[in-house]
Amino acid sequence: MNNLDKRRFAASHGVSDEEYERVLEVLGREPSMTEIGVVSAMWSEHCSYKSSRVHLKKFPTTGPQVVQGPGENAGAVDIGGGLAAVFKMESHNHPSYIEPYQGAATGVGGILRDVFTMGARPIASLNSLRFGAIDHARTPYLFHGVVGGIAGYGNCVGVPTVGGEIYFDASYNGNILVNVFTVGVCKKDEIFLGVARGVGNPVFYVGAGTGRDGIHGATMASAQFSDQTEEKRPTVQVGDPFREKLLLEACLELMKTDVIVGIQDMGAAGLTSSSVEMADRGKLGIRIDADKIPVREENMSAYEMLLSESQERMLIVVERGKEDAIARIFDKWELEWAQIGEVIAEQRFEVYEKGELACDLPVSLLTSAAPQYDRPRKRPAYLDALKPAVIDAPDDLGQAFVELMASPNICSRASVYKQFDHMVGIGTVVRPGMGDAAVVRIPGTEQALAITVDCNSRFCYLDPREGAKLAVAECARNISCVGATPLGITDCLNFGDPTHPEVMWQFSEAVEGMSEACIAFDTPVVSGNVSLYNASFDKDIYPTPTVAMVGNFSRLLEGPGRAQGYCDASFKGEGDRVVLFGRTDTNDIGGSEYLWTRAAQLGQRPPRLDLELEKAVQRLVRDSIAQGLLLSAHDCADGGLGVTLAECCIGAEGHALGLNIEMDIDTIARADLFLFCESPSRIVVSVREADLSALVSQAEAAGVPSTVIGTVTALPRLVWPGVLDLPTGDLQHAHKHGLSRLDA
Amino acid sequence: MKVAVVVFPGSNCERDCEHVLENVIGASVVRAWHRDHELPKVDCVVLPGGFSYGDYLRAGAVSKISPIMKAVSEFAFSGGPVIGICNGFQVLLECGLLPGAMLRNRSLRFVCKDTFVRCATERTPFTSGLSLGEVLKLPIAHAEGNYYVDAEELRALQDNDQIVFQYTSGDGEANDGANPNGSIFNIAGVCNRAGNVLGMMPHPERAAEDVLGNSGGAALFASIIHTL
Numbered sequence: 001m002n003n004l005d006k007r008r009f010a011a012s013h014g015v016s017d018e019e020y021e022r023v024l025e026v027l028g029r030e031p032s033m034t035e036i037g038v039v040s041a042m043w044s045e046h047c048s049y050k051s052s053r054v055h056l057k058k059f060p061t062t063g064p065q066v067v068q069g070p071g072e073n074a075g076a077v078d079i080g081g082g083l084a085a086v087f088k089m090e091s092h093n094h095p096s097y098i099e100p101y102q103g104a105a106t107g108v109g110g111i112l113r114d115v116f117t118m119g120a121r122p123i124a125s126l127n128s129l130r131f132g133a134i135d136h137a138r139t140p141y142l143f144h145g146v147v148g149g150i151a152g153y154g155n156c157v158g159v160p161t162v163g164g165e166i167y168f169d170a171s172y173n174g175n176i177l178v179n180v181f182t183v184g185v186c187k188k189d190e191i192f193l194g195v196a197r198g199v200g201n202p203v204f205y206v207g208a209g210t211g212r213d214g215i216h217g218a219t220m221a222s223a224q225f226s227d228q229t230e231e232k233r234p235t236v237q238v239g240d241p242f243r244e245k246l247l248l249e250a251c252l253e254l255m256k257t258d259v260i261v262g263i264q265d266m267g268a269a270g271l272t273s274s275s276v277e278m279a280d281r282g283k284l285g286i287r288i289d290a291d292k293i294p295v296r297e298e299n300m301s302a303y304e305m306l307l308s309e310s311q312e313r314m315l316i317v318v319e320r321g322k323e324d325a326i327a328r329i330f331d332k333w334e335l336e337w338a339q340i341g342e343v344i345a346e347q348r349f350e351v352y353e354k355g356e357l358a359c360d361l362p363v364s365l366l367t368s369a370a371p372q373y374d375r376p377r378k379r380p381a382y383l384d385a386l387k388p389a390v391i392d393a394p395d396d397l398g399q400a401f402v403e404l405m406a407s408p409n410i411c412s413r414a415s416v417y418k419q420f421d422h423m424v425g426i427g428t429v430v431r432p433g434m435g436d437a438a439v440v441r442i443p444g445t446e447q448a449l450a451i452t453v454d455c456n457s458r459f460c461y462l463d464p465r466e467g468a469k470l471a472v473a474e475c476a477r478n479i480s481c482v483g484a485t486p487l488g489i490t491d492c493l494n495f496g497d498p499t500h501p502e503v504m505w506q507f508s509e510a511v512e513g514m515s516e517a518c519i520a521f522d523t524p525v526v527s528g529n530v531s532l533y534n535a536s537f538d539k540d541i542y543p544t545p546t547v548a549m550v551g552n553f554s555r556l557l558e559g560p561g562r563a564q565g566y567c568d569a570s571f572k573g574e575g576d577r578v579v580l581f582g583r584t585d586t587n588d589i590g591g592s593e594y595l596w597t598r599a600a601q602l603g604q605r606p607p608r609l610d611l612e613l614e615k616a617v618q619r620l621v622r623d624s625i626a627q628g629l630l631l632s633a634h635d636c637a638d639g640g641l642g643v644t645l646a647e648c649c650i651g652a653e654g655h656a657l658g659l660n661i662e663m664d665i666d667t668i669a670r671a672d673l674f675l676f677c678e679s680p681s682r683i684v685v686s687v688r689e690a691d692l693s694a695l696v697s698q699a700e701a702a703g704v705p706s707t708v709i710g711t712v713t714a715l716p717r718l719v720w721p722g723v724l725d726l727p728t729g730d731l732q733h734a735h736k737h738g739l740s741r742l743d744a
Numbered sequence: 745m746k747v748a749v750v751v752f753p754g755s756n757c758e759r760d761c762e763h764v765l766e767n768v769i770g771a772s773v774v775r776a777w778h779r780d781h782e783l784p785k786v787d788c789v790v791l792p793g794g795f796s797y798g799d800y801l802r803a804g805a806v807s808k809i810s811p812i813m814k815a816v817s818e819f820a821f822s823g824g825p826v827i828g829i830c831n832g833f834q835v836l837l838e839c840g841l842l843p844g845a846m847l848r849n850r851s852l853r854f855v856c857k858d859t860f861v862r863c864a865t866e867r868t869p870f871t872s873g874l875s876l877g878e879v880l881k882l883p884i885a886h887a888e889g890n891y892y893v894d895a896e897e898l899r900a901l902q903d904n905d906q907i908v909f910q911y912t913s914g915d916g917e918a919n920d921g922a923n924p925n926g927s928i929f930n931i932a933g934v935c936n937r938a939g940n941v942l943g944m945m946p947h948p949e950r951a952a953e954d955v956l957g958n959s960g961g962a963a964l965f966a967s968i969i970h971t972l
Contacts (some may be wrong), residue, residue: 018934155885244794246754418853424757426953
């Protein structure tokens, strides 16, 4: 291949002319084909964060609770008792659009490895999914593939999938989002890092053999979709959850010995990125003999081996002289293993193929010297064209209510989470559908974590800064509604094409909004992921900065009953009183599901968030739960107060109750807007009649507006005299079957 | 009481079973590895749930030829109590220690949810602490739990009092609406003729503690202690 061909080859793998010049300048020579492959992968958006890094620096990442901040395989926070929660969220958007089952499955596999490579046994997973409009031709195929892939992988590995969120919107017709989150737990002083130390220490490859699957997956995920998308199918990896389970057990067993210097999974850009990142963190180099890499296909070149994204593989630097432990443990678990190289003093990434040096690059070229761009930003013109919401009151409020309950963005997710094993591990205390956040106890302890994931991308489209703030606020509210205290977040920043200045403006605004909210709730960003180029045919998705939050319980969990220390969302019994904390502003209709389902409008602005009020409401609810005052707590989110009340009546197990609303309708101008606007910072709680006055005075003392909504009834009807009289069963039926059209 | 929990590559409920046996029931637990040729000296054997050998080929099909299953079979033939839960049940079927076979769930999907099951016989060491007709709430989590026997075999199961659990409504009625996977005669668990080997799809270990909101499943494990 001549030098012009090389340049074209590099360009076809996403290395621009300018970037190629930079390689020449640093190397002082023409790179080999293998080297071009390595550079193109490491400089891809997916691996280098070249367009986002300049913005990510703004995130708050420190705090007394932070055990491990960004930059490692996952982040970690102190949860007391000498333990750390290790967690991260990852996107697998592009592969899942091309091949939904394997794309989603390997997304789960990757995030599990990110957590157990730190020494933490995964205890729970979540997912955040975005599909195109529910009536788009491709949506059922993508939906069933993704759900099946998550189930197929997670169920087999035996990590419960305990919650998540799903939205349908035409914005994702050509580019779905699949974000997966896993949390694990380990002793906080026994965290393993992805670092290469000790010149002469052997480098081991363990797990599955390397095949040709997923070659250039990182590059594929760093470009828009077009007509050629189908041709990219071979860049999607194929997962084997059984092997992942073996790898998980083998690695955790090896971690009980004293042989590991550093360990990292082979994710995007496979062996290349794992070696280079480990070398970089240790300020040393790594030399690899490609002929020793375990393979499952014949005649693979070093180029292919370095860029393969075959799944279920790890790279381990072992203390010299202690190599035997690898053979003993990985033979036991019937996994491939091989010593493929060693740590070297020179800060270089060297790969030998048939005795010849096929790749000889300075580590810094691939890491610190990788390009970084502060790409042009421009406030999008569409923002000035947004129109205020115009919506007439419905003739039949009850009918409008039932229709809203059936909306694909609001209806029950039971048909999805029943396909996920959400109970394996016998830790799931608050199951999917039961509460605002999942509650998972930690094996061998009486401690528990709360986890949740959220983003309303319509809000982010209307105002990325406020939308991102609202996403963090809702996560913290969810955590508070089960009684836990927010500790930290991880994120997936899913945005469009970064070469569009409007997209980078959205990105920058969202990062600043998230940062502001994270500071307010004292939830530092400890890990995360950026996914750009979520666009098809030059149409960008809605900005979608998905946030996942972890909280813990300061009190130990006890059995169910009055002083259980946590809450779920459903009303408990006749005569209990229902109170709304927070303020309802019927102008907060922009971006709401009600406005969209009834009028197909977005409106002009998202709901207004008052961070101080939000914090006060959350603190009040946490404190009241800790005192054993509350019987249930459920926040107002999609579909507003109305949908929240309906969900509280329906309950998770179908023991439907009713509600008698006792508010004076004369003080409310529009009942529909009051019920369905989406003002944030609101939580509906229920208490025993005897505790009502104590609760109301606590709210007053905390400066939180409270409104007595009414009384729970055994008769399963939602009744607001003169306004509404609906059987709970009608709402329940609509809610239950909202996704059934995907099965048609 | 000493219990062996058998671990195959891909088992994923062994830790859950161990936790309940040790911390809820107070038994001592030893693990038996799939490559072992002998069982430790124990009073009872548990085959836990999961995806042994990835469920490749067919659920339980590879496990049946593992060395440990020869030892488990001998233990069973000598009258030792053996319980297979979920994947463990599938393994017992493949080994021929229990009659019948599993089909894919009639929904063709993995199903994870609470079910109600009615105790149809107290004669096994795992149900001796239950009363006949008692209804338990136990979760299921499987894709291949659609139990099948032909008409003649079903008759034999009934004649020999081998049906141990049936899926029912909350008030104990074995109707089709309560059947989560299409199992014939709503069968959720069966035993061998002698009654010492039980296979069941629901997970009693997932319903054995108040903190999980359901402790009815603990009675199965507690029964063994009373039996011995």
